Amino acid sequence: MADDRSREGTETAVAEFHKKIKEAFEVFDHESNNTVDVEEEEPTGYIRFEKFLPVMTEVLLERRYRPIPEDILLRAFEVLDPAKHGFLSKEELIKYMTEEGEPFSQEEMEEMLSAAIDPESNSVHYKDYITMMVIDEN
């Protein structure tokens, strides 16, 4: 009995996911032909909806790509700031973001700096930065 209910619940959830995924896909499907281009000006690849749907459904069901909690994010910044200054210098941020992990492109770096840098001190007060980004989202 419980199994039936949970199966039904999953089925409804999947149906809802499907609608959501379809809607999101359509926002980027400019030609209404069930494909989304990977690159804007010179399309180097396409994603077809039929392939996208099952993959995305799995992702949503398994609750991957959940938003990263604020406190975890804060700790990540603190790792990069072992002296616990409470901020990172512009140069430090650039070094980490463009040399470590999955490096930023120059465009990405510039965009992040435009919002994150405090122009007077030329540094990133990451606690404030995180708070600002989170508020803006909601």
Next chain:
Amino acid sequence: MGSGVSTQHHFAFQNAEKAFKAAALIQRWYRRYMARLEMRRHCTWSIFQSIEYAGQQDQVKLHNFFSYLVDHFTPSSHNENPGTKPSGRDAGAAFGNELPESLRHLPHSLRDFLNRMFTEERSPQDSEMENCRDYESIEVPDSYTGPRLSFPLLPDHATALVEAFRVKQRLHARYVLNLLYEARKHLVQLPNINRVSTCYNEEITVCGDLHGQLDDLIFIFYKNGLPSPERAYVFNGDFVDRGKDSVEILMVLFAFMLVYPKEFHLNRGNHEDHMVNLRYGFTKEVMHKYKTHGKKILKLLQDVFCWFPLATLVDEKVLILHGGVSDMTDLEFLAKLDRHKIVSTMRCKTRKEHKKQAEKGKANQTSSAGRPSPWFLPESHSLPTSPLRPSSQKAHRAGRSSSVPCRVPLDPNELSHWVRHSVDLELERCRQQAGFPVIKEKEEPLPLASEADSEAEGRPEPTQEAWRQVVDILWSDPMAQAGCKANTVRGGGCYFGPNVTERLLQKYNLQFLIRSHECKPEGYEFCHGRKVLTIFSASNYYEVGSNRGAYVKLGPALTPHIVQFQANKATHTLTMRQRISRVGESALRALREKLFAHSSDLLVEFKKRDKDKTGLITLSDWAAAVESVLHLGLPWRMLRPQLVSSLTDNKLEYKSWLKNLAKEQFSHENIQSSLLEALYRNRSNLETIFRIIDSDHSGFISLDEFRQTWKLFSSHMNIDVTDDCICDLARSIDFNKDGHIDINEFLEAFRLVEQSCSKGYASDC
């Protein structure tokens, strides 16, 4: 070596690993954030586009309304008694359309308008010239501190004019008229298709739609340089409407055109059209800025607009025109037609049958009314449910829909002719809905008839073919799919596919096409394998931060070099995040207003999905219901968090949600809400009708006119309102109780002026 060193290494490694992971996490977070932002930007864009296109559907509805009026009220000839039943009604009865007694009387000004719109005879050129010279009698007071013009214009004058406008000065009506008069003289000599060439070292800059946004024009001149013999410019239409400085833009463009006639070129856009200006703000702007002489200015402009060249050809290789092309586009035909005859793409007077002409002679010409050739299928309800996805609509799957050929005048005495024509119309419509292509033979006799007629009439009407060719190049949009189908969203022109482009380019040995007409987020867009370039120069078109503007430079090699800009100091200091959220706000406001305008229908749909009458519906049902009513094709689930704030148990209390929407919108609670909804829904058409009724542009219409027009309009649109309601509404809008309604008062009452204020438009706001 020793355990100490390896521990050191170990810690170092761990630290490095931590830093790596930390950086990776931050990057992941940031990228997801940007992805969400990108999604929001696309959604916002969708909202603006769908609302804009829905507005264009209004245009079609309005035209249907006028056609309906003409069907039931034969425009008056001098002998006709307004109280009697014109025999045109018998023809109407053939379709079973009978009007109730109360609706048989057209307001006088509306009747005049219909006369003018559907049967107007153009006054001979000479008397027009006479009227233009009137400006010489206009005195400019000594107290006037604005720019003064003397002719012939010198480059310095043009530059000084730009500077004067930059500091918000206004040009005196006398100089406006003078400049327009001189501009007209110049335009008349130009061919339909302007040919320009790039010499060694010379560049041509092509700009797209400006729509009254003077800041963008000034920015372009600042960034790219003022026009000069070494710096050629082509402006590709749509200089006016929507923005607040259309007059100033025209003045600057005309000034440079006169100063550098060989290097400065202007193409006509679909907004260079007095009928379109009634709806989209240019008429309003002129009357607001020039209260005394505005009417004269508008009259002269009406003529100037039809003298604009239709296209520009660079080095015989790059074709620049405003909208696009169709599978029928014939450049040789376009080069030869009389462009001056196409006063407005919104109306096409009929070709009177040559035979009838010969039989009846000139005497009958003034009394037989020409039936308007519908700009779009008159009673077609096959409008797309989702304006953004025309390809999915059954109605236009195959074949190209052209404007219905219309060769029979509505002579009330010729019932058989009228009925035959109506039957033709029906057949045409059925054919189209079944997806059959239009039969071409119908059109062929017409061009032949025109030459013979020109002697008979003296002022020949544009041929159907000429009219259609012009509409195509001013109104069409490119699409990704192959083929060519009717542009049902705009109500005119077509959607043309890459094969149509290819065929045209090959036929005339061209390299590519530059067009405008559509707003693009980056200010430009290539399509059809980079053979079509859309260039749009009005930045922040929907709202501050909504899009960039762009212009394109062509050197002797004709390689396009795009330059983008965003002419608003404020946006530079905002981050992308902030820009996008600002745009989102205004899009959402517009969307909420639309939702309110459909409250009753929404309630019905919600109730359908609430069989148990709990007062609650699921979010899934909410999304489905909203789409089924609004037909905007928007991602409602994604927008839901911004439109629905509170949920009970993951469900929505729809009644209170609707009530909250209403509270946001209006301040007059004594007006019946369903009437208000109807008004909101039809706001832009109402405003246009107001301006039409207010034929002397005084800014006032009488209470009676308003009531009569509203009655007619609501009956045509099947809006259910009682007579009492309308009277109450009219009376409550007449704030100072003088029997007249101030148009702006009316708009203000429903917070509609707020929309135009936010665009920085009316100076009184």
